[in-house]
Amino acid sequence: MTQAQFLFLGTGASSGVPMIGCTCKVCLSTDVRNKRLRPSGLILLKDKKLLIDSGPDFRQQALTHHINHLDGVLLTHSHYDHIGGLDELRIYYLRTRKPLPVLLSDPTYQDIKRRYDYFFRERSLNLSLAAQLEFQILDQERGKTEFLGTQIHYMRYSQAGMPVTGYRLSNFAYVSDIQNYPETIFADLSGVEILVLSALRHESSFMHFNIEEGVAFARKVGAKKIFFTHLGHELDYTKTNALLPDDIRLAYDGLVVDFDNG
Numbered sequence: 001m002t003q004a005q006f007l008f009l010g011t012g013a014s015s016g017v018p019m020i021g022c023t024c025k026v027c028l029s030t031d032v033r034n035k036r037l038r039p040s041g042l043i044l045l046k047d048k049k050l051l052i053d054s055g056p057d058f059r060q061q062a063l064t065h066h067i068n069h070l071d072g073v074l075l076t077h078s079h080y081d082h083i084g085g086l087d088e089l090r091i092y093y094l095r096t097r098k099p100l101p102v103l104l105s106d107p108t109y110q111d112i113k114r115r116y117d118y119f120f121r122e123r124s125l126n127l128s129l130a131a132q133l134e135f136q137i138l139d140q141e142r143g144k145t146e147f148l149g150t151q152i153h154y155m156r157y158s159q160a161g162m163p164v165t166g167y168r169l170s171n172f173a174y175v176s177d178i179q180n181y182p183e184t185i186f187a188d189l190s191g192v193e194i195l196v197l198s199a200l201r202h203e204s205s206f207m208h209f210n211i212e213e214g215v216a217f218a219r220k221v222g223a224k225k226i227f228f229t230h231l232g233h234e235l236d237y238t239k240t241n242a243l244l245p246d247d248i249r250l251a252y253d254g255l256v257v258d259f260d261n262g
Helices: 058-064 086-096 106-115 211-221 237-243
Strands: 003-010 040-044 049-052 072-074 100-105 133-138 142-147 150-159 162-169 172-175 194-198 225-229 248-250 256-260
Touching: 003 058, 003 172, 003 194, 058 086, 086 100, 100 106, 100 142, 100 162, 106 133, 106 162, 133 142, 172 256, 194 211, 194 256, 211 225, 211 248, 237 248
Parallel strands: 049 072, 072 100, 100 133, 172 194, 194 225, 225 248
Antiparallel strands: 003 040, 003 256, 040 049, 142 150, 150 162, 162 172
């Protein structure tokens, strides 16, 4: 097995934690594990660095973790908290003069074309103005593909009507912003040992799993270790972990998890 790592760059919900103007105990907490940037992660393979989502906090995340090089990007969907930092990726083109490969679904690609129309203008007129991205579009709802020489399994589900893509590399899977899903997802995740899964809060949400739903989903997958991400300000790190089974933990910004990449 080839050892790989996943670095949690951001584990917060769409508003981040602390939330602007909020004076709840979690937002005022001095525990650094309660400070959450918008959701993103970095897959560290032997010879590659793959970013999952580029939200509005990516510049800060890249500076904090010295992400001076990227080989590619995996996008889950086109909500702002997951693509708001796409144009921050321009620095990688300026350093290498090579467009950055991006793996994404066709619905996400179409939405990016609408939101970031200037990415698609004539390149000679656009070299220093915007990120230069090379899109590899997933044409199926589930399956596997090769991306930069790495085999990646993918599966599509939805969040309040928004198509979202989950990704799997060997025994590791990243499944964020999930609320509705086909039963085939459990076949797609069969054998996963390390599962990153979004779980917003204890109360129900029409956009995300709550904690109880996240636990139930994780149990059906059968992963050995589960890390909840996309966490709202309702969840205190220490108090919530005390309520969870030992194999399920809240993630936090800066956490590194090892996994085997086939």
